[in-house]
Amino acid sequence: MEAKQQRQQALNDSRRALILDAARSVFERLGIEGASIREIAKQAGYTPGAFYSYFENKEAIYGALLAESLERLNAAVDAAGSATATPADLLDAKASAWFGFYAANPRDLDLGFYLVQGMQPRGLTAELNYQLNDRLHDALRPCEAALQAMGLNAEEALRENTSLFAHGVGLLLLQHTGRIRMFGQDASMLFESYVIALVERLQRGA
Amino acid sequence: MEAKQQRQQALNDSRRALILDAARSVFERLGIEGASIREIAKQAGYTPGAFYSYFENKEAIYGALLAESLERLNAAVDAAGSATATPADLLDAKASAWFGFYAANPRDLDLGFYLVQGMQPRGLTAELNYQLNDRLHDALRPCEAALQAMGLNAEEALRENTSLFAHGVGLLLLQHTGRIRMFGQDASMLFESYVIALVERLQRGA
Amino acid sequence: MEAKQQRQQALNDSRRALILDAARSVFERLGIEGASIREIAKQAGYTPGAFYSYFENKEAIYGALLAESLERLNAAVDAAGSATATPADLLDAKASAWFGFYAANPRDLDLGFYLVQGMQPRGLTAELNYQLNDRLHDALRPCEAALQAMGLNAEEALRENTSLFAHGVGLLLLQHTGRIRMFGQDASMLFESYVIALVERLQRGA
Amino acid sequence: MEAKQQRQQALNDSRRALILDAARSVFERLGIEGASIREIAKQAGYTPGAFYSYFENKEAIYGALLAESLERLNAAVDAAGSATATPADLLDAKASAWFGFYAANPRDLDLGFYLVQGMQPRGLTAELNYQLNDRLHDALRPCEAALQAMGLNAEEALRENTSLFAHGVGLLLLQHTGRIRMFGQDASMLFESYVIALVERLQRGA
DNA sequence: AATGAATGAGCCTTCATTCAT
């Protein structure tokens, strides 16, 4: 009996994942506006009605999508850098990891901002919001740890990490919207410069 | 005769402005997705058809809204700083001006990024896009001039200015989406720190 | 007093003619579906409201347009052929006149059929319909007279004339809708053949 | 399984046919201009949205309607005449078949001409247009064959067939618009006369 | 007589969602 229930649950989860995958694919192909439930269901090999067996409504899937996006982000950050590196190298590696992730997957960035801005009525409960925040913070924590290893105290490290994140996000947004071309600049290069200047400043300060 | 035409023109302009105001208000209240023409017209005290006497289509009003927003931005930047200030003070004053403008009017930031991303079919013609880009650039140019006055050559100034803009935009976005509270930080303070560090770095470099 | 009234009347008529001309021009340019009152008024140098000083509603102008079209048709037929021609030559000349008129002005053909088919509620009163019918008949009467001059009695002439008209109208319709290309044929040539065969038949019969 | 799919398909087809019928009925009642999707859907007992499960857009249903009309036309022509008849009798039978079909169903004639004139945006793709043209041609081909059997070569037969079609179409149009009453004539009788005269001419020529 | 702003009803179309099967 229990075994059967477990099998059922596993099946259910995998089918839910199937739809989630389809949603990501559609979302990537057509953007957040073009992603209709019809299209998502079709991509998953289902009919529209089936969608509602796995997600309560359309907005719900964006929450799930963002959660999954944050897992991939964390995986990318975790994989970066090596244990034997200096704190400065580690900072660079970890920061480049999250920046590179969003540079390569701009839709994942959209997702995060869309959810907070465009979606309030349902879909993003306060609790889910907290969870998502925590996972984002997790992805940024390695940078914060490296900053502390470089001599900053907790408060300073948090502040620098926030600035670092904001800087990257700003560059990514300018890049994603094409505004950076207006300046004839390259987002990745500017980000790298920022990290280098930051390391220098800290080393001089230390 | 001429007086009558002028009166007519003035009336017409003021009604157009009325609708523009309504659009801004609806946009603020319901976001860019909820801002339908029906809703904008209703807010302005009109029926939907009347809208089209003043704007060619839906996208057109966002173009007008952004154009007007950029004028207000430029006005804010122009008003900031004094002629006798040092270049460093001027940089701070001008940067704080555009940052403060967007901090106080977050929807104006949305507008700029929406128009670049979500608007293609009509309304944002290539020419209009150039004009809008130019006006944004105008608002940022005083910072660039100050950077040059502090000893940077044209290329360096452009790069630093781009970084400065990206940093501000990133902070504004984090603030606008509430993410910055997650870090227990304040966007304005962090921006000010960035400017101070920048000035320091330049003065040491000079 | 009376003189003044006459002047007024003349003015009025000429302005009505102005709008009628504009309507014909718009109708020619944009077809019957694309001809809006806005467009007609604009073409005439008026604003939409002025239209209603001269025509009761949109459909009314089509009646007037058709009436005027039939006057031009009659003028074209009257101008054709010469007094000294044989009846056979006259038949050919008069028939070619009305056929040529519609071949050169296909919109005038549309008008006639649109008014009868698509327009009933208002605009085409029974009385107006009679008047228009009479004027069309006037344009075809010279052919009927020629047929009688060739020896047919009144009844026979009417029948042959009806057939002749139907034949021409059929060819014009096929030409106007492009269907005649499907047969690789030319409408004018086929019409001419019909007339020749008709003359031959009558002459043999006589 | 297969049986179920077949049943589904049959159901689907019958519902599509239901809407097609509704469209034909509305079209007959209100003309081509009054036939809105709202009205068609209502007549079929549906809400407007349902329409789009069966037809891609408004023009598509007219394409389908015409296609189906041409099938009925062909069926009528195919059923006419007998194998043992003389070529002249066959010509008469086949010509009377298509003429009779359109005399009994004048809206089918409208449809054919509307689709060629009023339908451009989508719906009448070049390919569909060819197919429809071919089916119309199919319906007229038996007459052409009979003309050849009576001694005409291919080119002559095509020309006579075109004239025959034009004559019939002209008469049908005059009848449909009531203009023929103006001449106190009957379309069917005049068509029959045309065919008889044609046969006579050919036999004398042979 | 003419203006032209405004209406109101209508158009085609899309889509999240429901529900009987």
Place this chain on the structure above:
DNA sequence: CATGAATGAAGGCTCATTCAT
């Protein structure tokens, strides 16, 4: 669990017509 037909509300937009000026 899945279907998929159907709904209903909304979207952007057009246009003949009215009416205060």
